Amino acid sequence: MKNLLLFLDTQMQTADLLPGMAEAGSGNLRAGKRGQCGSKPGMLRLLAALIFLVGTSMGLNAQKIEEYNSLLLKMKSSGDAALVAEGDHLESLVTELHTTEYLNLGEQEKYGEGTPVIVDFDANSVNMLNNSAFGSVELLRIRINSPEDLNASVDLDRLNGFENLKYLLVVFGYELCEDGNDECMATAVGSMVKGVNSPVVVLYNLSKLQ
16 A cells, blocks of 8 residues: 555645645545546546545555445545545446457457447456557456466556556456455455556456446
8 A cells, every 4th residue: 555655645636636635535635527638637536535445444545455345435435525436436447348458368349439438358358458558448357257367467567558447347256255245256356366566456256236
């Protein structure tokens, strides 16, 4: 988390945003238009607030991992207008139809018009993520359908071209935790996803959401 905060601090100083970060937890963020990333300063302010929200729930661990429904509830009940709006936007990304690039078994196919805002991929297609056409993507969604898929590794620090990426959602298509406790999913995701310097929020959920 220390490296992540240093990264954000550098980015925000460049954009003269440190006062905005200080105000992020007190409801002074401005909500952007639904479905749009907004300006870079606005996105950095929002990411700072969102990372603080996730970091608080995870005890300020370096890796920001949260169960999708849990984070969504926190965002929508935060009392911060920008976080509430971003919660609505996250829910839309996960549950509604958006232009999506599908990477499956090394094959690539796009559904929808315009540039993609979602990339949906399987464990065999991680090496296809570095693509200059993914600059508008906000959500990466990886499908984990077997224990073997957990051998895949996603390094968020090494992704190139994802200028607007906010979330990585790991969707488990099978019951990983035998005792019904989802903590083992968080542990598995933490082993698979790398990138302590990345501001991307890592989420996980059981079963397909879309």
